[in-house]
């Protein structure tokens with residue numbers, strides 16, 4: 170490769186809000202205890218899912234659009250260095266300034282410096298997963314800069330010092346009365362007569378934020394798409410808070426992952442059909458803003474873009490996993506996931522929850538990072554996410570791939586054979602001969618004793634504990650199928666077929 | 678090494694297996710093939726679904742209709758390039774004119790009740806109107822801050838589906854795609870129309 174100089178580098182993983190602090194199974198256990206969360210999520214996921222199916226079925230060429238979307242993203246990954254350079258050239262030629270950030274800290278530093286240069290200590294923000302990923306708000310707060318979230322749900326979550334539970338409707342775990350109480354408690358000048366009517370609450374947010382929008386000098390945003398051939402950025406939204414932030418302030422700082430590029434303007438026609446229908450289940454979202462650098466006299470005159478790696482290059486290095494970077498954050502996979510629907514987003518620890526989070530987070534941080542190795546197991550591999558994904562990311566395949574990466578990495582760390590290794594060896598000994606299996610099966614009644622009167626085993630020892638962590642297993646039957654068969658067919662001396670592994674017996 | 682070189686180097690290193698960019702299958706629809714009446718009907722249906730107010734009028738009736746819609750506005754703003762003939766039915770006293778060379782301040786815009794603009798192109802299938810900041814549409818701020826947006830769409834500017842519409846516009850202009858008034862479903866998924874953008878959207882489709 171002519172452009173590649175130097176030694177192949179080891180993947181450099183990402184930092185920030187990408188790590189689970191406890192294993193998924195543990196986190197899920199206490200999240201499952203939250204009945205309100207489950208009821209709200211169940212309602213939300215089913216409602217959005219139904220809307221999505223309805224608007225998707227309207228399009229006769231939905232599958233062709235998915236194929237195009239998937240191929241476009243695959244080609245973006247294959248051509249990423251070239252496209253980034255092309256985007257940089259176009260965006261810069263139009264008066265924008267590009268900054269590159271290796272990781273969360275570097276991105277936070279750049280944004281802080283850009284804000285400081287304006288002399289401001291307050292910024293308005295448009296909902297952005299990239300800035301959540303890098304923990305920008307908390308970082309700015311430490312630096313004495315207040316960042317105000319302006320998306321209604323993000324505002325609710327921020328006012329309550331909480332975390333989003335869904336990437337599309339981040340405050341879905343809260344009920345209207347709780348939201349009213351949060352507003353009354355945290356919103357300066359909130360009308361004490363505020364009711365819990367969603368329309369009233371939305372108007373309270375409008376009044377609260379309007380002064381901020383009209384006075385803001387600096388805005389921070391994410392971006393849904395970046396078009397390499399024109400240097401154009403796009404933000405897709407509903408409430409108009411995005412338009413306010415992208416249009417009214419003097420300075421606009423956008424933080425975007427390097428994978429968000431699309432090669433050409435024409436590609437937008439594919440993604441603007443795929444995204445709104447998959448995301449909110451609408452034919453089109455209320456507002457989409459596009460800007461190309463600076464337009465004199467219209468909108469911000471200081472326009473910055475921070476291009477963020479933070480583990481994306483590491484994810485790209487995983488040939489089986491790299492298509493996770495095709496994700497356009499529509500949340501369709503979450504809304505169809507039987508696991509997510511019950512545990513909610515908090516159980517995944519990272520900014521990215523649900524099926525996509527279960528692959529993206531460990532790809533960005535490395536599977537060995539903290540508890541993220543538990544995420545690829547947070548799935549029944551039912552495949553619903555793959556069917557729903559507008560860019561056809563094969564999430565189940567990547568989950569299985571990451572499980573094997575996890576097992577390999579753990580094996581590499583161990584010097585003595587693991588319980589799993591020992592168990593597999595024992596199984597191979599037992600299963601290689603009918604006689605041995607018969608002998609083992611005589612032990613079944615002991616299992617029944619362990620199960621107790623309710624005929625359930627709720628806790629297995631050692632490595633098998635993982636199995637009973639989230640389910641009980643029924644007591645073993647009083648006799649094995651083989652001995653039942655033998656009795657039923659009245660031939661006590663079942664002839665053993667010569668097993669092909671017979672010769673190996675001595676080696677076992 | 679600069680962050681730029683470092684990141685590009687990491688990405689090149691990640692692509693050492695030299696994946697090949699696949700051809701892009703573009704066999705999705707490129708046009709709707711609908712005639713004018715069908716386009717109008719579909720656009721109206723979609724806009725009404727988004728809770729916008731829509732009227733389809735003969736071009737000659739546009740001034741009268743605009744005057745009606747502005748009846749209770751104390752003031753309104755128009756971009757400098759807006760067709761003066763369409764404002765014939767209105768007294769000039771309530772009118773503010775905005776342009777890049779003579780922009781209104783944000784405080785002024787905030788005190789103005791309504792805005793009247795043209796539009797670049799509309800998409801029937803999705804009920805979308807695209808503004809491209811041409812002189813008849815003005816700076817992005819004027820169609821954002823006032824609470825009532827009256828938007829004129831010429832029938833000739835209605836495209837059937839999104840690919841047709843995007844092929845008609847210059848992507849490097851400041852673009853706003855509008856599909857109904859602003860809305861939120863953030864509280865218990867109950868849809869509330871009108872949050873930060875104009876809470877009232879009137880679309881005039883002019884034949």
Ligand code: SF4
Pocket residue numbers: 447495496497498499500501502503525554557558559560561562
């Ligand atoms: S993985 Fe696919 S379905 Fe899930 S959020 Fe990303 S694009 Fe949407």
